[in-house]
Amino acid sequence: MCGRFTLITDLQTIAEIFGVPATLEAQPRYNIAPSQEVVAILHEGQRQMAWLRWGLIPSWAREEAIGNRMINARAETLAEKPSFKRLLRSRRCLVVADGFYEWQQTNGSKKPMYITLRDGSPFAFAGLWDQWSAADGRLLRTCTIVTTEPNELLATIHNRMPVILPREDCERWLDPTVQEAEALLPLLRPYPAAEMQARPVSRLVNDPRNEGAALLA
DNA sequence: CCAGACGTTGTT
DNA sequence: GTCTGG
C-alpha cells in the first residue's frame, strides 16, 4: 500500500517535469503522512498544481473523520465501488512524490524501507480527488492514492504497492476527455521493478512528527 | 419504493 | 451522489 512518502524535489522542477505553471511553494518533506496536504496535479479547466488533503472525504460524507481511513483505493475494484466510480470518470489526479515508505514485517518486528526510482527522479502516484463541504462552510479538497499488487521488488517487502504512472500514462490519466474505465484501468499496473530500488531507513520515520533528512539515514 | 451503506489495510 | 438489499 502506501501510507507515507517524501517530496524533496523543489516544486519549480516538479512543475517543469509535469508541464504546469509553478504556482505552489514548499519546503522539502521527508515524512508526508495521511491527513496532511500533498502536492497534486489535476485538470480543472486547465492543468494545474494544487494542494489536496490526503485522505478522501467523499462529497456525500457526514463526517470529516472518514478521510482518515480512505487513504488508498484498490485499482482492482475502482470502477465498481460507489465511492470511487464517479471520481474515476471526472476527478483523477496525480500525487507527486520522489520516494515512499513501506514497512516490512519480519519475525515480529516492522522495518521501514524507502523506495525510489533508480535514477532518483520524481514520479506521480495515480490518485482520485473530491470536494467536501463542512457544516461550518469550509470547503475541503481531498485525495486518495490508488494501489495495486506488488511488483517483484515490492513483493519482498509488502503485499500491495501504490500505482506509479510512467510519464506517458500521466497524460491519459489527466485527460478529461477520457472517461471510459476501459481506457483508464489498464494504466493501473505495477511499475517495473527493474527501474526501482529499496533500502532500509531509520525507525525515526515511524513517528509522523519526525521530519528531516535524518530519516533517510 | 425507502433505508442504509459507501473504504483499505492487516490480523485473526 | 449512487448502489444494494429488503
Place this chain on the structure above:
DNA sequence: CCAGACGTTGTT
C-alpha cells in the same frame, strides 16, 4: 502508514 487514546460528571 504509525502513535496514542480509549470516559463521565461537575466545576473552573
Place this chain on the structure above:
DNA sequence: GTCTGG
C-alpha cells in the same frame, strides 16, 4: 481491540 489524529 479499535478508532482518531498526524
